[in-house]
Amino acid sequence: MRRILLLIVWQFGLLAGGRLFADVVTLNDGRQISGLLESGNIRELHIKVGDQSQTIDIHDVQAIQFGVSLPGPPTAAAPTLKAGAAAQADTLILKDGTHVTGRWWSVDASHVHILVNNQLQHYPRPDVSAVTFGGATLPPPSTPPSATSPQPPTSAAQPAPAPTLTRPSGSAPPPAPSRGLSQPEEIGMVYFWNGRILTPLEHSQAVERKKGSTQYFEMPAPQSSVRLKEASSLVFIVRLPKEVDPASYSLFVLATVDGSRRTQSRPGRRGVLATWPVDIEKNDESSLITYALTVRDLPTGEYSFSPSSSNDGYCFGVDPSGSGQ
Numbered sequence: 001m002r003r004i005l006l007l008i009v010w011q012f013g014l015l016a017g018g019r020l021f022a023d024v025v026t027l028n029d030g031r032q033i034s035g036l037l038e039s040g041n042i043r044e045l046h047i048k049v050g051d052q053s054q055t056i057d058i059h060d061v062q063a064i065q066f067g068v069s070l071p072g073p074p075t076a077a078a079p080t081l082k083a084g085a086a087a088q089a090d091t092l093i094l095k096d097g098t099h100v101t102g103r104w105w106s107v108d109a110s111h112v113h114i115l116v117n118n119q120l121q122h123y124p125r126p127d128v129s130a131v132t133f134g135g136a137t138l139p140p141p142s143t144p145p146s147a148t149s150p151q152p153p154t155s156a157a158q159p160a161p162a163p164t165l166t167r168p169s170g171s172a173p174p175p176a177p178s179r180g181l182s183q184p185e186e187i188g189m190v191y192f193w194n195g196r197i198l199t200p201l202e203h204s205q206a207v208e209r210k211k212g213s214t215q216y217f218e219m220p221a222p223q224s225s226v227r228l229k230e231a232s233s234l235v236f237i238v239r240l241p242k243e244v245d246p247a248s249y250s251l252f253v254l255a256t257v258d259g260s261r262r263t264q265s266r267p268g269r270r271g272v273l274a275t276w277p278v279d280i281e282k283n284d285e286s287s288l289i290t291y292a293l294t295v296r297d298l299p300t301g302e303y304s305f306s307p308s309s310s311n312d313g314y315c316f317g318v319d320p321s322g323s324g325q
Contacts, residue, residue, distance in 0.1 A: 023047065025056060026063040026136075037064065041106040041310055042188065043203070055205070058104070062136040066112075066128050090114065092123065093130045093138075104131060105241075106310070115187075120241040183290060184239045190249070190305045190314035192228060193235045193292070201236075201314040202226045206306065209262070215271065217311065218262045219254070223302055224315040230300055231321070236293040237283070238305075246291040248309060251276045254302040261302050261315070276303070 023037040025047055033056070035049035045056045045064070092100040092114045100123075102116035112128045114121050130138055184191050184198060191198040202224045206217035228234060240246060253274040254261040266272045276295060284290040293305070300320055304313040 021067050021069055024065040024068045025061055026065075027056070027060050028062055034068075037066070037107060039106075039108055039310065040064075041312065042104065042186075043312070044205070045107075058133075061133055063130060063132045063138055064107075065130045065138065066125065090134065091132045092128060093132070094123065094127055095129045096127075104133060108309070115241060120243045183284070183288075184237055187239050187241070187288065188244075188307070188312075189238070190293070191237045192226070192316065193237050198237055199226065201305065201316050204304070204313045204315050206263075206304070206311040206313045208311075213270075214265070216262045216264070216273075217252075217313075218260050219304065219313055219315060220260055222256045222259050222261065224261075224317040226316040228316055228318050229321055230298070230318050232297060234295045234298055234318075236295070236305065237290060238293060239288055239290045242289055246280050246289075246293070248307050249278070249293065249305050250308065251278050251293075251295060252304045252306055252313075254304055254315075256302060261304075 022034040025033045025037065025045060027033070033047055033049060033054065035047045035054075038046045038048050038053065040046060040058070042058060044058055045061065047054050047056065089101045090104040092102070092112060094100070100114060100116060100121065102114045102121070105113040105115050105120060107113065107125070110125055111122045112125055112131065114123070114131075132138060184200075186200070189203070190201045192201060204219045206219055209216055209218050238246065238249060252263050253276055255264050264274045266274045276298060279294040279296070281292045281294065282289060283292045298318055300318045302315070302317050304315040306313045
């Protein structure tokens with residue numbers, strides 16, 4: 001709700017002195033998308049253009065400019081890269097001229113977040129002028145047509161108490177991950193640990209839906225491509241910066257309806273999303289912390305880990321013993 005109010009306030013401030021202000025996303029091919037940057041993370045951005053929201057792969061982005069004045073017609077100009085830019089870090093530029101070098105992390109209605117020396121730094125959005133990726137220099141703003149297909153806007157799903165569901169038959173749990181475990185390649189991504197290797201869960205984006213008085217979050221496809229065997233204990237691994245609470249990751253119970261997966265309400269608690277309890281253990285501590293997320297007695301079905309800060313879903317399905325991967 002706070003995010004929605006901030007976006008509304010921002011939109012009321014779009015017109016000032018007869019000049020239009022907007023966020024401008026510059027793509028690798030030089031195209032630019034102007035609108036309201038609603039949210040973003042290390043995988044994608046969500047920008048509202050007119051009355052539609054668009055999703056942009058972060059790897060297609062060279063620069064983001066915040067609150068740019070757009071007084072005239074488009075003057076398309078491709079951004080330029082410095083020599084060796086692919087190996088360079090991202091840069092956050094404040095309105096006072098300060099440059100902060102690190103790794104892009106995320107943006108929401110109030111703050112822009114960047115990882116600096118493996119520490120997550122937070123900057124108020126009104127103080128940020130721009131972010132460049134991989135050493136790109138800032139291009140002049142323009143207002144070309146939208147470059148990506150529209151997607152419905154998103155908002156963050158909130159954790160909820162665990163429901164009471166049927167327990168499956170017992171089976172041997174996977175061995176606990178050792179402290180010498182090889183680290184996950186991607187920060188924030190949830191992996192399944194089978195005692196030998198890490199398998200990334202299916203990454204999907206949940207879309208908020210409403211049907212009558214029922215509100216839910218929906219993901220494409222009737223089931224996940226990642227299939228696990230039913231067991232008394234399943235172990236998942238996630239690596240996070242110190243400032244990110246692993247308890248912000250909830251395990252949502254999904255139901256397949258009309259060819260897609262959606263969250264369910266807790267029995268007898270309309271509006272409260274059904275989740276499954278997760279035991280969290282700190283596995284390795286440094287500037288980035290690795291956590292083991294153990295889920296016990298999980299019935300067959302479809303599930304998704306999702307952080308409260310975004311609509312990212314890390315999905316998997318549980319099949320009866322003897323089937324699945």
